[in-house]
Amino acid sequence: MKSKTYLDLDGNADRLINEAEPGHVFVYHIGFLPKDRERSNQIAALAGLVWRKQLERRVQLIQRRLGEESYEYLAVRRAHGKALVV
Numbered sequence: 001m002k003s004k005t006y007l008d009l010d011g012n013a014d015r016l017i018n019e020a021e022p023g024h025v026f027v028y029h030i031g032f033l034p035k036d037r038e039r040s041n042q043i044a045a046l047a048g049l050v051w052r053k054q055l056e057r058r059v060q061l062i063q064r065r066l067g068e069e070s071y072e073y074l075a076v077r078r079a080h081g082k083a084l085v086v
Contacts, residue, residue, distance in 0.1 A: 007075075009046050017053050022079040026050075026059070032069040050075045 005020075007013045007028045017026065028050045029036065029043060037044040050073075053059045059075040066072055 004074075007046060007050070009042050009049075013046065013049055014053075017050075017058060017075065017077065020077040022077050024077040026075040026077070027072060028075055029073040030066070030071070032071065033073055035069070047073075 004025045004027050005016060007016065007026050013026075013028075020026070028046055033043070033047060037047050050059065050061065053075065054061050057080070058078060060078055062074040062076060064072040064074065
């Protein structure tokens, strides 16, 4: 796996995703997103941004299980309009 960039809501997440090379990996959350997004508007907003990028076919979303209710949530930059092969 390529190097990872950890996203936050500093205003650069959208730009970072748009300018990334295909295959670049972004970590947008570590934890249990269904519960964590209810507790934090910031987590919910970042998850929403990444979800919109997935709908635009700019990223492929992946979860990697770390433990009980613990995941690493990844967004991998896609080549425009092409499916990602994992």
